[in-house]
Amino acid sequence: MxxxxxxxxxxxxxxxxxxVVLFKNPVHAALSLVGTLFGVAIHFINLEAYFLAAVQVxxxxxxxxxxxxxxxMLLGVDRAESxxxxxxxxxxxxxxxxxxxxxxxxxxxxxxxxGEVTGVPPQEATYSPLEGGLSIDEAIKDxxxxxxAPKENIREVGRSLFSTRYVxxxxxxxxxxxxxxxxxxxxxxxxxxxxxxxxxxxxxxxxRSADNETxxxxxxxxxxxxxxxxEANESGKNSSEELGVSSE
Amino acid sequence: xxLGLSIGPEYYLALSALLFTIGAGGLLIRRNPLVMFMCIxxxxxxxxxxxxxxxxxxxxxxxxxxxxxxxVVAAAEVVIGLAIVVAVMRRRPxxxxxxxxxxxx
Numbered sequence: 001m002x003x004x005x006x007x008x009x010x011x012x013x014x015x016x017x018x019x020v021v022l023f024k025n026p027v028h029a030a031l032s033l034v035g036t037l038f039g040v041a042i043h044f045i046n047l048e049a050y051f052l053a054a055v056q057v058x059x060x061x062x063x064x065x066x067x068x069x070x071x072x073m074l075l076g077v078d079r080a081e082s083x084x085x086x087x088x089x090x091x092x093x094x095x096x097x098x099x100x101x102x103x104x105x106x107x108x109x110x111x112x113x114x115g116e117v118t119g120v121p122p123q124e125a126t127y128s129p130l131e132g133g134l135s136i137d138e139a140i141k142d143x144x145x146x147x148x149a150p151k152e153n154i155r156e157v158g159r160s161l162f163s164t165r166y167v168x169x170x171x172x173x174x175x176x177x178x179x180x181x182x183x184x185x186x187x188x189x190x191x192x193x194x195x196x197x198x199x200x201x202x203x204x205x206x207x208r209s210a211d212n213e214t215x216x217x218x219x220x221x222x223x224x225x226x227x228x229x230x231e232a233n234e235s236g237k238n239s240s241e242e243l244g245v246s247s248e
Numbered sequence: 249x250x251l252g253l254s255i256g257p258e259y260y261l262a263l264s265a266l267l268f269t270i271g272a273g274g275l276l277i278r279r280n281p282l283v284m285f286m287c288i289x290x291x292x293x294x295x296x297x298x299x300x301x302x303x304x305x306x307x308x309x310x311x312x313x314x315x316x317x318x319x320v321v322a323a324a325e326v327v328i329g330l331a332i333v334v335a336v337m338r339r340r341p342x343x344x345x346x347x348x349x350x351x352x353x
Contacts, residue, residue: 021274
């Protein structure tokens with residue numbers, strides 16, 4: 001039964017992962033990411049990590065993917081990206097090579113070790129709780145002596161999280177989240193008293209800079225001018241906007 | 249036949265390697281910053297799967313706790329990354345990641 005669950009969930013997860021890479025529309029990619037996350041959550045349940053399965057669904061599928069979709073809709077970038085154009089010459093071949101090498105490495109590690117993946121026989125790992133850390137075996141002994149039920153898993157995760165072994169990392173995590181919230185607010189804040197910058201819709205009269213290096217870089221993107229030209233044009237046209245942003 | 253198969257950690261590690269590889273390949277291939285962030289999430293999920301698989305094999309709860317911390321870091325990373333994407337896209341709506349190169353050395 002575990003095998004059937006594993007293969008079904010693995011199929012869902014891999015199909016979703018392929019969908020993330022191959023779908024041209026970012027909205028479709030985000031939705032197939034949900035499939036991958038659900039598949040991984042099923043694997044978590046299969047591995048008896050019940051709390052993390054719930055957290056995976058709530059945090060990833062409920063918060064992060066929604067954030068992705070929100071940003072996609074906010075920016076209106078849900079137009080299809082042509083997957084055929086290769087921005088950097090030879091990048092596809094290098095990516096394919098790296099992909100094959102990585103896959104071979106991972107599967108070799110999984111298969112060639114012949115069952116002894118961790119080097120320790122299962123359920124014989126003597127884990128010494130240094131400062132209050134709990135192993136799963138101890139959790140069985142600490143509770144009523146039965147096997148771990150789902151609520152026991154949640155209880156033991158909570159107890160380990162607030163034990164002296166992990167509580168400092170937990171506090172640092174809280175600090176990290178605070179910094180992330182402040183950073184997000186600062187980054188997306190629009191400066192006061194300044195109109196919204198106009199979208200650059202590729203003006204035909206781009207003033208070419210005299211440098212030679214602008215022409216070197218303009219070879220890659222042919223449709224909307226080179227980056228340096230856009231920079232020069234923008235800084236020449238509305239320099240007050242540049243000042244306003246940089247002084248922020 | 250498939251019912252009696254016992255799923256060891258090597259199956260989970262192979263699946264984790266596959267997921268990580270797909271994520272890394274997508275990160276190298278796609279040029280949309282949002283899709284690139286999704287591929288980073290794929291790689292983080294593969295690492296989480298390996299963490300929990302090892303944690304179960306070793307009989308240790310530390311694998312699950314590491315996954316919890318990875319989740320928090322991934323959430324913070326997504327928040328900051330999407331804020332940067334919004335800030336960049338607001339100024340130049342057609343930008344792909346190759347065009348944001350002002351800080352090029």
